Amino acid sequence: MKLIDIHSHVLPFIDDGAEDWDMAMQMMRQAEKDGIDSVVCTPHILSEKDFKNEAKIYDIFAGLRQKVTKKGISVNLELGSEIYVQPYIDFKQKIATLAQNGRYFLIEFPLNLTQDFLFRQFFDTLTENVVPVIAHPERYAYIQSKPERAYELVKKGALLQLNAGSLIGVFGQHIKELSFRLVDANLVHVIGSDAHDLKTRPLKLSYAYQFVANRWGTEKANEFFYLNPTRILAGEIIYVDPPVTFSAENKSVKTKWGQFIRALRRD
Template structure:
């Protein structure tokens, strides 16, 4: 079984991921030890001009490939990007789609919310043949308070990429609960590392693969960690099926109770 990671910040000096070449190589070594055989480098692209001026990403990625080969690291590397959502991107640019597949791209919403101005016309922002893969929906404020929003995005044609660490509790119990609810709803299509470093957000997938395999079955785990990521890299069609409706609103109630607790803390601190 080939573990394939379609979301990582392993290129140094371009974003908040790897801080230097030592960290990049350390992350790749960790991936190799974990059994990962393909990795897409997806540096944050925050604007159209970042995408148009892609020389720094391309040259550092080329150097990364050379250093990995020289070190004997047996991982196939690809270049893509994590695009911060905005009204226009030139999707024909090589870095716009994952591994330059001309079809699937990784898109990031602000962490706190899905802006109303974007939500209303999200699916008009890119040409019809392009499919958005939404990065870590389980960590988005709007989806945390109303997980059904994620199902609406899937019903409209988006794919969802959950972060491996979210399922393992790295980002807290509420993020884990929403990630699991999305899994139970057949609304997760890829699991990736979103690796940024060597300690907390690592370039590893095996532990999450084992967790998913145990909880949702080996077939599901292979689909999300291997089969779908492989198809994305190759730009092949993926049948994402229909998400199941949520069984209950317990998570929403949970998020309300958290907000109530936060409000009461503020009340206690007021004079």
């Protein structure tokens, strides 16, 4: 079992991830214990202003790398970011693509949006040589309300990154069921921790690897947790299994999703 995590908020002092150096180091120890070989630090980039913080982000990243080496923690660290969808992304910036691979970048959309326009606009403005890796599609109301939209996103050329916690119900039963359907339909390409802390969203992947291996086989698990992440970090082409459209069958599940969206809005 080899594990690479392309989505984590382990850098302290930047976003809602690790609170301080101590917590960041504990998360790195957690990753080592879990058998993770490599972790990409992907702090939230919410606006153009955050992109201007690149130098500060890089300094903190270099600091963490140094501390990890000093303490003999055998986990490789890379730098990237999780970009909140915005009108213009400068892909020349170091943190724009994961591990500076120049091709793949991690992108996040608003959780509660159900309209098409933002997704359409995003793909219209995208230049040809970059590939969006869409973070946690299973958490978006856009996908929950019409899961077949995941197929459309993949058809447009995106890769989809599921959160490890979604598979075991961290975000609720409906997101868990949706995650299963996405994997069944070949609409998942990589699984990341999206780690924010030590307990609720930890820097661990092995439990999700085992879960995938048991349910879908080790070949799929290796693809999600090691082979595709390796290709992403190297900027290599990824050949995906042909996606399958969602059919109209299983109406009861659809109804449940509908109820879930309404529940979300009440919050």
